Amino acid sequence: MSATATTMTRAGGAADSLSHGRRRVAWLLLSPSVAVLALWAFVPLIMTLVYSFQRYNLLYPERRGFVGFRSYAYLLSESSFWTAIVNTIILVVAVLVASIVLGVLFALLLNQNFKGRAVARLMVIAPFFVLPPVAALIWKNLLFDPLYGLIGWLLKLVGLPAVAWFTHFPMIALIVIVAWEWAPFATLILLTALQSLDPEQLEAARMDGAKSVNRVIYIVLPHLARPIAITIMMESIFLLSIFAEILTTTAGGPGEATTTLTYLIYIRALLDFDIGSASAAGVLAIILANIVAFFLMRAVARNLES
Amino acid sequence: MREQRASLPGAVIAWVVAFLMFFPILWMLVTSFKTEAQAIANPPLIIFRPVLESFAAALSQSGYILFAENSIIVSLVSTALAIAIAFPAAYSMAFQPGRRTQDMLVWMLSTKMLPPVGVLVPIYIICRDTGLLDTRTALVIVDMLMNLPIVVWMLFSFFRDIPKDILEAAHMDGAGPRRQMIYLLLPLASPGIASAALLAIILSWNEAFWSINLTASHAGTLAAYIARYSAPEGLFWAKLSAASVLAVAPILIFGSLAQRRLVRGLTAGAVK
Numbered sequence: 001m002s003a004t005a006t007t008m009t010r011a012g013g014a015a016d017s018l019s020h021g022r023r024r025v026a027w028l029l030l031s032p033s034v035a036v037l038a039l040w041a042f043v044p045l046i047m048t049l050v051y052s053f054q055r056y057n058l059l060y061p062e063r064r065g066f067v068g069f070r071s072y073a074y075l076l077s078e079s080s081f082w083t084a085i086v087n088t089i090i091l092v093v094a095v096l097v098a099s100i101v102l103g104v105l106f107a108l109l110l111n112q113n114f115k116g117r118a119v120a121r122l123m124v125i126a127p128f129f130v131l132p133p134v135a136a137l138i139w140k141n142l143l144f145d146p147l148y149g150l151i152g153w154l155l156k157l158v159g160l161p162a163v164a165w166f167t168h169f170p171m172i173a174l175i176v177i178v179a180w181e182w183a184p185f186a187t188l189i190l191l192t193a194l195q196s197l198d199p200e201q202l203e204a205a206r207m208d209g210a211k212s213v214n215r216v217i218y219i220v221l222p223h224l225a226r227p228i229a230i231t232i233m234m235e236s237i238f239l240l241s242i243f244a245e246i247l248t249t250t251a252g253g254p255g256e257a258t259t260t261l262t263y264l265i266y267i268r269a270l271l272d273f274d275i276g277s278a279s280a281a282g283v284l285a286i287i288l289a290n291i292v293a294f295f296l297m298r299a300v301a302r303n304l305e306s
Numbered sequence: 307m308r309e310q311r312a313s314l315p316g317a318v319i320a321w322v323v324a325f326l327m328f329f330p331i332l333w334m335l336v337t338s339f340k341t342e343a344q345a346i347a348n349p350p351l352i353i354f355r356p357v358l359e360s361f362a363a364a365l366s367q368s369g370y371i372l373f374a375e376n377s378i379i380v381s382l383v384s385t386a387l388a389i390a391i392a393f394p395a396a397y398s399m400a401f402q403p404g405r406r407t408q409d410m411l412v413w414m415l416s417t418k419m420l421p422p423v424g425v426l427v428p429i430y431i432i433c434r435d436t437g438l439l440d441t442r443t444a445l446v447i448v449d450m451l452m453n454l455p456i457v458v459w460m461l462f463s464f465f466r467d468i469p470k471d472i473l474e475a476a477h478m479d480g481a482g483p484r485r486q487m488i489y490l491l492l493p494l495a496s497p498g499i500a501s502a503a504l505l506a507i508i509l510s511w512n513e514a515f516w517s518i519n520l521t522a523s524h525a526g527t528l529a530a531y532i533a534r535y536s537a538p539e540g541l542f543w544a545k546l547s548a549a550s551v552l553a554v555a556p557i558l559i560f561g562s563l564a565q566r567r568l569v570r571g572l573t574a575g576a577v578k
Contacts, residue, residue: 025483026402029394033458034410036391040451041417047428106323114317122562123328129561130331132514133533134550138330141543142337148346148543150333180330188565241421244514248533262423269427270519279427286424293419301412 045286051279058273071280081281083256084264090171091178091260092239096232098179103186103231104224108216110187111194121191128184132244139177140166140249170250170257177245182238186231193227194220226299233296240289261285331554338547345544360548369523370549373531377511377553380442380527384449385457385506389499391450392457397487399458400465401473411462414455422452422515433520440522448520449510456509457502460567464498465491501567504560508568511557528553 055067075081110121127135144165146152152162165173197220205215243262246252252259252267259267261281269278337345339356364370399407429448430439438444468491476486492499514529521530532553535546561568 022402023404026398026404029398029483030410032391033395033414033454036451037414037417037454041420044425044428044432045420047431048425051427106327109316109320109323112316112320114320117320120320120324122565123324125565126328126331126558126562129508129512129557130554131512131529131532131550131557133529134334134554135330137532137546137550138334141546142333143330148348150350153349180327184327188568237419237421241423241515243423244518244529244533247518262421265423265426266519269430275427275431282424282427285421289419289421289424293416296419297412297416301408 048279048282048286051275052283054276054279056275058275067276071276072283075277075280075284080256080259080264084259084261087171087256087258088240088260088262091175091242091258092236094175095178095182095239096235098175099183099186099235100228100231102179102183103190104221104228106183106187107190107194107224108220110191125184125188127180128182128188130181132181133248135181136177136245136248139173139180144173166250167254170254174245174249174258177249178239178242181245182235185235189227189231190224193224197223230296230299233292233299236292237289237296240285240292261288331558334547335551337544338551340544342542342544345547360544361552363542363545364549364552367545367549370531372524373526373528374552376442376445376521376525377527377529380445380449380517380525381507381510383442384446384453384510385503387446387450388453388457388506389461389503392454392461392502393491393499394483394487395458396461396465397483397491400462400468401470411459414458418452418455426519429516430519439520440524440526442525444520445517445525445527448516449513452513452516453506453509457506460502460505461495461498464495464502468494501564504564505568508557508560508564 052071053066053068054064056064106124143150146162146164155162202215205219241262246258246263250258252263265278265281268274338360341357341359344351344354433439433444473486476490517527517530518533532550
């Protein structure tokens with residue numbers, strides 16, 4: 001399979017010799033995808049931008065009008081906005097750290113050769129395939145519930161009081177749920193990367209008497225650096241958009257304790273119908289995501305070249 | 307390439323970790339076979355006589371069947387559409403690449419980076435104004451667009467592995483692009499198409515953001531159903547667990563079949 005792989009450069013060289021007619025057909029075949037994606041990428045984006053400069057509430061559509069940067073100025077002066085930004089950063093960073101640390105650990109464990117390893121691997125990866133609202137509700141009811149939940153019961157067994165997680169530690173509870181969903185993703189990617197590591201290199205290091213801790217630090221981790229970077233970037237894009245988990249567990253509360261930027265926009269747009277404010281926040285969310293995406297796309301482009 | 311056997315503690319730790327990660331799913335499964343009273347028993351019941359009562363209750367719940375049907379239709383139709391649009395594009399880029407092909411691919415992938423919440427407002431308003439709110443059509447279109455870049459990318463990378471000469475020979479024999487695609491590429495690349503489809507189905511089945519925000523009682527998928535179910539019926543744990551098991555099971559099975567392909571698709575091949 002690999003011997004016949006047509007590399008981009010070889011194909012690119014041949015491209016110039018394609019006849020004019022074939023070029024046109026090639027473009028014609030490509031155009032439906034390009035057209036719908038262009039519509040999808042630009043039209044809503046421009047609409048969000050336009051709305052963000054308007055006073056526009058769906059409850060009072062007659063009072064619509066251009067207000068310049070007022071929505072932005074107002075948003076930036078609100079404590080709710082900054083709380084949402086801080087909550088977003090806490091959630092994203094905490095889940096990233098947890099999922100990468102656990103992902104490396106799980107990948108190393110699952111990369112060993114032991115009985116039933118395929119089954120164990122499936123068990124670790126399974127949470128990633130669970131519907132987000134289901135994941136949230138399993139934890140909220142069956143595990144975290146202070147009266148009937150399993151964790152409360154376990155705490156009682158060792159003589160500790162039950163904890164009302166979503167009242168007293170809502171962000172921690174949320175982080176646990178989201179990390180449980182995303183650690184498998186990191187594991188899956190890192191495990192795939194580990195399997196391309198040359199076992200002879202590790203064997204040689206072992207023969208030379210390198211301790212297993214040192215083998216991990218000096219051989220395995222450097223090999224994982226790039227996959228880890230890619231995992232971090234991909235996860236940040238998804239984590240910025242975490243929504244169903246918040247909706248089904250805390251609805252952003254108590255107070256604003258778990259209101260992230262995504263959830264704030266949802267509240268503004270679909271509960272308050274304040275289109276102007278929601279759009280201004282939307283533009284800021286897009287800018288935030290673009291900063292991450294910039295680095296991710298650079299990594300992907302580099303991969304295309306190699 | 308003989309692999310080193312794991313030490314006993316290494317294997318034990320791996321199994322403990324696997325059990326802990328899987329436990330919440332297992333516990334949901336166990337709870338779904340309990341009665342409501344057993345589900346909230348304290349201390350928790352581990353040994354009990356399993357009953358199917360909660361599954362029956364979940365299935366007879368108003369709307370469950372409709373929402374399940376919506377999930378199936380939306381994920382299958384959006385995937386079929388995505389493949390139909392992506393297939394010629396991937397063919398064109400893989401076999402007749404131009405100077406701009408690579409930029410085009412990167413641009414397509416970059417549309418995935420737009421956070422859904424950034425365009426929630428306009429999409430909601432467009433759907434409202436065109437009467438598409440709470441319709442399957444809206445979800446099919448949105449899911450298709452969300453998955454299209456990934457599908458194009460996956461098909462492209464599979465097509466790249468197919469010998470160019472085969473198609474070139476067909477071209478010399480006078481076969482046009484349509485015949486090349488239908489009679490050569492379709493059978494040759496069917497495993498690749500299948501895994502791209504599988505990934506798209508998984509992603510759109512599990513898509514919750516648009517489903518919750520664009521639908522109400524008619525076109526909601528299971529993701530929206532479970533999310534709404536939670537509020538009034540939060541305490542019917544056994545029934546909720548049974549409904550959840552039914553909602554999660556197909557994707558768990560699909561997902562386990564497609565693990566490796568998933569990495570390739572989701573990371574755009576940057577991790578092999």
